[in-house]
Amino acid sequence: MTADAFAEEVRSCLPVIAAPIRANEPVPSWLSRAARMAGISVARARAYWYRQVERPRVDEYFAIISAADLSQRRLADMESAYEADRERFARDFPRLARFLPPSLRAPAPSPIQVEVAGR
Numbered sequence: 338m339t340a341d342a343f344a345e346e347v348r349s350c351l352p353v354i355a356a357p358i359r360a361n362e363p364v365p366s367w368l369s370r371a372a373r374m375a376g377i378s379v380a381r382a383r384a385y386w387y388r389q390v391e392r393p394r395v396d397e398y399f400a401i402i403s404a405a406d407l408s409q410r411r412l413a414d415m416e417s418a419y420e421a422d423r424e425r426f427a428r429d430f431p432r433l434a435r436f437l438p439p440s441l442r443a444p445a446p447s448p449i450q451v452e453v454a455g456r
Contacts, residue, residue, distance in 0.1 A: 343393045347385050350405035351375075356412060375404035 352358060355371035364386070372382035377397050384390045385401075420440065427434040 340392055343398055344385060344388065344390045347390075347393060347398055347401050348388065350401050351382060351386055353405045354401065354408045356408060371404075374408070375401045377401065 351368065351371045354374050355367035358367045365383075368382050368386055369379045372379045375382070375397075377400060381390075381397065385393075423437055423440065427437060
């Protein structure tokens with residue numbers, strides 16, 4: 338893997354670490370959050386984001402990859418808790434279930450969609 342590929346992988350992890358990013362949130366805001374969560378300097382995170390890093394450091398690479406993995410696991414835990422609460426509410430209050438926000442899980446494809454996609 339080249340240095341550019343490592344830097345690009347680090348760059349792609351920054352929004353994952355900063356998630357959830359609010360609509361219209363400025364890039365410097367969520368970049369500083371990602372840097373803080375990954376344990377690197379804001380200047381270095383900015384350099385990765387704007388593709389100005391020529392030699393990525395190994396310690397930064399592992400810190401950012403670890404922070405992205407932790408962030409993804411945390412998001413999956415939050416989604417599972419949301420789904421459990423949503424299902425419990427729908428079970429306990431069936432008359433109000435139609436007012437619940439949609440599920441975060443992707444709907445199962447219908448047989449027609451699977452058949453069309455298989456062509």
